[in-house]
Amino acid sequence: MPNKLSYNISKRDEQVIWHPFTQHQIEPHSIAITHGEGVYLFDEAGKKYIDAISSWWVNLHGHAHPYLAEKIYEQALKIEQVIFAGFTHEPAVHLSERILGLLPAHFQKVFFSDNGSTAVEVAIKMALQYFHNQGNTRKRKIIALADAYHGDTFGAMSLGAPSAFNAPFQEMLFEVEFIPSPIDPEACLKALQEKMLHAEDYAAFIFEPLVQGAGGMVMYSAETLDSLIACAQANQVLCIADEIMTGFGRTGKFFAIDHGHQKPDIMCLSKGLTGGMLAMGLTICSDELFNAFLSADRHKTLFHSHSFTANPLTCAAANASLDLMEAEGFWEKIEAIIESHDRWIQQTNHPALKNLRQTGTILAFELENGEANDYMNPIRGRAYEHFIKKGVLLRPLGNTIYVLAPYCISQVDLDYIYTCIQEFADELVG
Numbered sequence: 001m002p003n004k005l006s007y008n009i010s011k012r013d014e015q016v017i018w019h020p021f022t023q024h025q026i027e028p029h030s031i032a033i034t035h036g037e038g039v040y041l042f043d044e045a046g047k048k049y050i051d052a053i054s055s056w057w058v059n060l061h062g063h064a065h066p067y068l069a070e071k072i073y074e075q076a077l078k079i080e081q082v083i084f085a086g087f088t089h090e091p092a093v094h095l096s097e098r099i100l101g102l103l104p105a106h107f108q109k110v111f112f113s114d115n116g117s118t119a120v121e122v123a124i125k126m127a128l129q130y131f132h133n134q135g136n137t138r139k140r141k142i143i144a145l146a147d148a149y150h151g152d153t154f155g156a157m158s159l160g161a162p163s164a165f166n167a168p169f170q171e172m173l174f175e176v177e178f179i180p181s182p183i184d185p186e187a188c189l190k191a192l193q194e195k196m197l198h199a200e201d202y203a204a205f206i207f208e209p210l211v212q213g214a215g216g217m218v219m220y221s222a223e224t225l226d227s228l229i230a231c232a233q234a235n236q237v238l239c240i241a242d243e244i245m246t247g248f249g250r251t252g253k254f255f256a257i258d259h260g261h262q263k264p265d266i267m268c269l270s271k272g273l274t275g276g277m278l279a280m281g282l283t284i285c286s287d288e289l290f291n292a293f294l295s296a297d298r299h300k301t302l303f304h305s306h307s308f309t310a311n312p313l314t315c316a317a318a319n320a321s322l323d324l325m326e327a328e329g330f331w332e333k334i335e336a337i338i339e340s341h342d343r344w345i346q347q348t349n350h351p352a353l354k355n356l357r358q359t360g361t362i363l364a365f366e367l368e369n370g371e372a373n374d375y376m377n378p379i380r381g382r383a384y385e386h387f388i389k390k391g392v393l394l395r396p397l398g399n400t401i402y403v404l405a406p407y408c409i410s411q412v413d414l415d416y417i418y419t420c421i422q423e424f425a426d427e428l429v430g
């Protein structure tokens with residue numbers, strides 16, 4: 001339970017903290033969380049919230065998971081941090097072996113960084129320098145998808161579709177060519193094919209496989225993904241799968257790419273990688289890519305690092321999370337969520353709820369309020385407040401509501417979330 005000192009955390013916060021993705025003039029108040037357990041968060045007044053978005057899509061096994069906490073503690077007593085250039089350690093090697101064991105065989109090298117955006121930065125640097133190191137000065141262009149989001153650092157912002165998120169920086173972002181959304185598979189593939197007429201100019205094609213998250217939980221099929229990857233690879237354009245949101249079971253398989261036949265050249269992982277305990281990014285590639293950086297000439301090195309690269313505590317958390325994913329009953333929990341969302345979609349027919357859709361454990365739909373489907377749709381604030389009042393953390397992307405819960409969520413809590421959604425939808429038409 002919170003101690004007395006902690007009762008005014010929210011008030012003290014307002015004096016000293018600038019929060020992410022927060023317009024402080026209209027959202028001055030942050031809820032102070034004192035502890036969590038399973039799918040629940042508890043605030044300083046003792047109110048309980050169901051974390052229906054896994055705290056920005058990171059949490060897999062529930063909050064304050066004792067097994068993850070123990071493994072981090074055990075590791076902290078051995079070695080908490082060591083420079084990762086010229087040194088290595090068992091938790092990083094073990095984690096790399098395990099992650100490679102889960103991926104198609106051509107993935108053979110793991111590069112560590114600190115979060116999703118940095119995993120993407122590394123992927124882009126790898127792809128561009130791969131050609132540069134071979135003396136190819138033409139392949140410099142990158143293709144991304146409409147509605148894409150790959151993070152908030154400058155490189156990652158450049159790869160994101162133009163939006164409110166990156167608007168103030170547009171003229172400073174490097175040029176990326178966007179092709180139409182894969183929800184229109186024909187238009188998307190046609191645009192990629194047209195670009196491939198000048199394939200010698202393109203180094204890489206980056207995409208969020210099956211579900212484009214921050215762009216509005218845009219969902220598309222594995223067949224479409226297959227045809228896009230095949231088209232790019234047939235033209236020696238490297239395919240980068242950003243599985244930062246979709247990895248670790250979210251789509252019903254370990255990785256979203258497991259739904260298709262075509263495999264990318266580079267993968268980016270983060271978020272669920274540590275079960276949501278600590279921040280880490282991985283960028284994974286083949287030996288063919290890695291070998292293009294081998295040289296007696298040090299100029300061909302991949303000069304990228306962060307102070308906490310492959311932090312042993314973070315690696316211990318990731319290894320522990322993989323243990324939990326291997327434990328008996330783990331995939332049954334995912335199956336139960338998939339079936340529950342499916343049943344709800346089948347039985348829901350409401351004029352205020354449009355485009356109900358699901359990919360694995362991710363459920364999404366749009367609220368119909370007569371305004372454009374957009375991140376700035378004003379219904380967002382009203383919906384967020386409604387759910388918070390009801391003790392459910394749902395954080396709409398404009399008028400897009402999605403449920404992306406930790407896998408330990410119960411049917412009772414899922415049903416409660418559906419009921420809260422239904423009530424809000426009734427309010428909208430009533």
Ligand SMILES: Cc1ncc(COP(=O)(O)O)c(C=O)c1O
Pocket residue numbers: 115116117118120149150151152208213214242243244245270271
């Ligand atoms: C697909 C995707 N890529 C990259 C990122 C950036 O990750 P991070 O917030 O850890 O920098 C996100 C974050 O939401 C994401 O969803």
